[in-house]
Amino acid sequence: MSTEHKRASAIDWLRAEPAFREVASRLASMVELQAMVSASYSQSPLTVLSLSEDGTLAIAARNAAEAARLRQLEPTLVDNLRRRGAAVARLRIRTRRNTADAVRPPPGPPRTPIPETALSGFEAIEASAQSEGLRRALAALIRHQRAEHDR
Secondary structure, three states: OOHHHHHHHHHHHHHHOHHHHHHHHHHHHHHHHHHHHHHHOOOOOOEEEEEOOOOEEEEEEOOHHHHHHHHHHHHHHHHHHHHOOOOOOEEEEEEOOOOOOOOOOOOOOOOOOOOHHHHHHHHHHHHHOOOHHHHHHHHHHHHHHHHHHHO
16 A cells, blocks of 8 residues: 555545544645645655644754755745745744764774873872862872773
8 A cells, every 4th residue: 555545545534533624634734735845845855844823834854954955945945835835934944853863973092091100290299289279180180090090
């Protein structure tokens, strides 16, 4: 069974139920609007999220770069959608939050611990430091590094 046939069957079923006729009408409008958006912007798939009473069409873009491109093209897209019969006044563009698409930087090289001779030098500086803040910072650094050495 094709996706189009499944969609039509769901809408037909909703229309047949008196309690769901309004939902069926809104669903049919959203499906039609999705088709108009796809025809107006074919670079990549966009998802229609909602159309408000004031004509604001909320759509989801794949990433921030595409959202920026869509914001630049907003006047053209709105005009194209109006010519196709949609009552759209402006766009509200959201980015999808999909961590699978996120590019993570590769892990950096492992940190080498501070040598024991350097830690001894830090202890000497700590003992002679005038500033309480500097003494506490050096003590924390030495404690942390010694814990790393012990692992």
